[in-house]
Amino acid sequence: MNSGLSAYKVITCFHCGEDCEDVEIIIDEQNFCCHGCRLVYEVLTENELCNYYEISNHPGESLKTNKRPENRFNYLDDAETALRLVDFRDDTESHLTFYIPIIHCASCIWLLENLHQMHSGVFYSRVDFIKKKVQIKILNDKLSIKELVSLLAAIGYEPNISLSDLDKKQSPGLDKRLIQRLAVAGFCFGNMMMFSIPEYFSEAELIDSSFRGLFSYLNVILAFPVVVYSASDYYRSAWNSLAQKKINMDVPIVLGIIALFVYSLWEIFAFQRSGYMDSLGGLLFFLLLGKIYQQKTFSTLEFDRDYKSYFPIAVTKIVKNHEDVIPLAKLQVGDVIKVRDEELIPADSILLSSKANIDYSFVTGEEVPVPRQKGELIYAGGRQKGDAILVTIQKSPSQGYLTDLWNNDSSEKSKDRLLQPLSTKISAVFTWSVLIIAVAGFLFWAITDLSIAIKVFATVLIVACPCALAMSTPFTLGNTLRIFGKSRFYLKNVTVVERLALIDTVVFDKTGTLTDPANAMISYYGEVLSDETRAILKSMVERSTHPLSNRINQWLQNQTSAVIDQIEELKGAGIQAVFKNQQFRLGSSEFTGFTGIIKNLNGNVVCLTVEGQELGYFLIESGLREKATEVVSQLNADYDLHILSGDFSHEQFYLEEKLGASIKYNFKQSPSDKLAYLKGLNTTRHTMMIGDGLNDAGALLESEVGVAISDRVSHFSPASDAILDSEVFGMIPNFLSFAKSSRLIIKVSFVLSLMYNVVGITLAVQGLLSPVICAILMPLSSVSVVIFTTLSTNFIAWKKGLFTSKLI
Structure with missing residues (x-):
């Protein structure tokens, strides 16, 4: 009888590890439990992806119970239905995010992130292991959405698609596999304790000694599922670590489990003693219980710090020809919103204006604006370039999608070099x-x-x-x-917190950061402006997001705007427009060609010319932001402070009087000059740049921590590592501390x-x-x-x- 048992060998599936039972499917001398697992193996072999099986033993999910019809994805042939799954789509590519609940190990991540080797239509895929999601980018001419879903299903990673739940926020959950392992360990541990009661009270001789040996053997039987099944995750983790020639924290745990189990077997069968099987069951039970607690706490923390719900995006909603700034959370499908130059498209929308130029570099990395005509679809994450446009919301706004775009900035990788976690x-x-x-x-x-x-x-x-x-x-x-986040200082991720702790140099942009356009005094000097000129000027400044343009726009608040043929804003220089074949320029004296006498230099000068003829200039006397003096004074004690400005140096005396002479002031700085300045500082210092994200995006990106301060919260910069609500500007020293x-x-x-x-x-x-x-x-x-x-x-x-x- 015993020899028959020893001769019997369980044949397991090479792909998923389940028993093959009576099914005999052999390919390349490997056994498979069903044709589904065989198919996956053949697909991986054809694409030279069998490294998948080297990452962990039996990494795949069993496909034996997959009896679904092959045509179950035919509903994706409907273009309207398929587009509901799309995050972004243009003429060449589509971006999609799928929830795949069976992602469970490193091999799953490896395979899903190597989809491009399996099909040339996939050029990007990234797995979020915690959320069980995969983001995939495909080429439209090579792979359809239906074919992509079918491909995922064919290799055993069928996405969980529920079109009615696409916009619903999921609460954190627990790993069902871990709960199952805990349940097995708990059941066996409880029975082991019951069978070990005679040993606990051996002095009292509560039971005949002949039963003690039987109970010890029963404990051995109960210990096997605990050691083999409940502890399997520890074995897998330890093996993967050793395979990479490293030792992680699970290695000593596995050694302890094996030592305790082997020694207990030796004691029970060699010396008829009780061993430590009950202790081993308790060990695994409490280890798994602690692991569930850790996972639950992590997921709750992730959910609790989910700043998507208060991500600083506001929109200008049009209600009966009245502009109303509302938070994104209150935006509804069908609402009409106004999107100005450089503002972000917060949700998939239909263009109501005659035309638009959309910059999708935030989404695709391609900086060339895409022209769009009235009635065309505009995707969330694009930026309008040019005149303000009107759009109507077609899809529920997703702050989560915008946050993912922000977090996926490739520049983040180069900054991670600064700090290695202490635990590592x-x-x-x-x-x-x-x-x-x-x-x-x-x-x-x-x-x-x-x-x-x-x-x-x-x-x-x-x-x-x-x-x-x-x-x-x-x-x-x-x-x-x-x-x-609750204090309205929004950071990309935890690595930004670590970099903030190392900062020794703070660089401020002046205009719109240390100064507040709302506190500025504005005066006009020059020829009297006609109603037509004022209307043209109004059209020029209302499309701009620059603080000085906003101040002039407020000065012209009761003026109606004109219809301008062409208009363009040159960053760091000014705005030029064409009206009735005449060129209007508003900006710096160099940009406009203004050579007239400027009587007062105690502020920012914005010149206005028409066809090179000087009409006049605006003098905008800077008003410091509330608590700017206190912020600079507190930071000056611990940090090296620098101020950059694109304006002339005539304000330096005023700033030195208000902020102090020990600060390093730098004027007439173009966007490229600011970028070069930060590069120079970064060679010896740890820098934080604080700007408005308009003319200093390059400097924000170059700094180790770039903070975009936001008065109008629809103007955040993807180049920044953090976004600071202007109302908490005075808390900057507290945040750094x-x-x-x-x-x-x-x-x-x-x-x-x-x-x-x-x-x-x-x-x-x-x-x-x-x-x-x-x-x-x-x-x-x-x-x-x-x-x-x-x-x-x-x-x-x-x-x-x-x-x-x-x-x-």
Whole structure:
């Protein structure tokens, strides 16, 4: 009977790992449980993608139960239905985002991000593992949306498509696989404890000794599903780490599990003792319980700091010929909005104006504006270039989509070089130290008592798991990001928080940043402007987003605008327009050719000429932004301060009087000059640039942290790393100080974690801890880190005034 059992070999599927049972499908000497798994293998082989199977054993999902009809995607042949899945589409490419719930391991990520090798119609794919989403960009002439969905389904990653739920926000969920593993471990652990009751009360002899051996064998049977199934994620993680010639935190856990299991088998079958099977069951149960707690807390934190819900986008809604600025969240399908030059298209819309020029560089990277005619569809994320346009909303606005575009800025990768997470630096050293201590403890006790030696070896490996070390950084930075968002300081991601903590140089753009157009005084000197000239001037300035243009626009607020043939704004220079074959120029003296005498130089000068003839100039006396003096004074004590301006240096005396003479002032700076200036500073300093994102986008991008200050929250810059609501401008020193405090909290949490590990290892080496106690201590250490980082960041934020009712 025993020989028959030993001769029987279970044949598993090479793709998904399930039993092949009576099905015999063999390709390339590999077994498959169904034709679906075979098909996936053949597709991967044809495209030379079999590295997929080297990343982890049996990475695929079983397709044995997939009995769906092949024509189930025919509804995507309908162009209108297919377009509901599209984030962006032009003549050459389409962008789509799919939710694929079966994404579960590194091999899934690898395969989905290598779709371009499988089909030439795919040129980009990126997986968000936490959200189980994949963003894919395809070429329209090579691959249709239906063919893309079919391709994903054919390789076992069929997207979950529900057209009615596309705009609904999903709350965070838990990994069902992890819950199943916990359920198995909990069931087996509970029964193991029941079967081990005679051992717990062995002195009282509650049960006949002959039953103790039977209960030990039953514990062995119960231990197998725990060790083989419940602990499988730890094996996979440890194996992947070793395959990459690295050691992660799961390696010592696996060694501890194996040591405890093998030694217990040896004790039970060789010496008829009880072993540690109940301890092993408890170990896995509490380990998985801690993992679920960690996952739940992470997902809740991700959901809680989801700044998409208050992302600073406002729109100008047209109601009965009246302009009303409203938050994006209140925008409805069918609303008519006005989009000015350089403003963002917040949602898929139909163009109502005669024509538009849309810059999709935010979406595609292509900077050439795309002309659009009345009635054509304009996608979210585009920017209008030129005259203001009217559009009607066709699709529910998605702040999530705009935020993803912002976060996916390729420039972010070059900035990540600045800081390596502290946990990454010490985790490898810590793990090796734990392994050495565990081996040393085993060798020391093995001389006198092998049972204690095995126990010491396992407990040291388990109690010293650096989970708390790994969790301190993401929890601290995640909570900091959430607090910043609630304080109306919106950061791309947690790496920006880390870079903020290292800043030693702050560079301000002057116009629109340190100065506030609303506080400026405006005067006009020159020829009396006719009604027609004023109407032309009104048309020129109302299409511009520059602070000086906005101030002139306010000066002309009761003036109606004229219909202009051509109009163009040259960044850093001015605006030129053609009306009745006459060229009007408004801007700097160099741009307009203005050579007349300017009597007063205590402000910004904006000149106006027609066909080279000087009409006059506007003198806009700068009014400093509220609390600008206090902000500069506070920062001057700890940071090297610089001010850049495209204006002449005539305001330097006024600024020195208000802000201080120790600041480095730089005037007549064009956008390219600002960019070059930041490049020079970055060679020796860690810089933060604060500007309005209009004429200084290049400088914002070049700085290690670029902050776009926003008075009109529809004008945020994709080049920036952060967006600051102008109403909280006075909180800039508090924000920088809080970023530094967050980094200090991480270091303190590291110290606490190391202290816990030192105490735990000390007790474990002496044989004073059981594996179950160690398994309980592990999640408790993680809980303590979460509580400490959350309370600490909240307390410091409160101390620095970031939780005041005015802000939130």
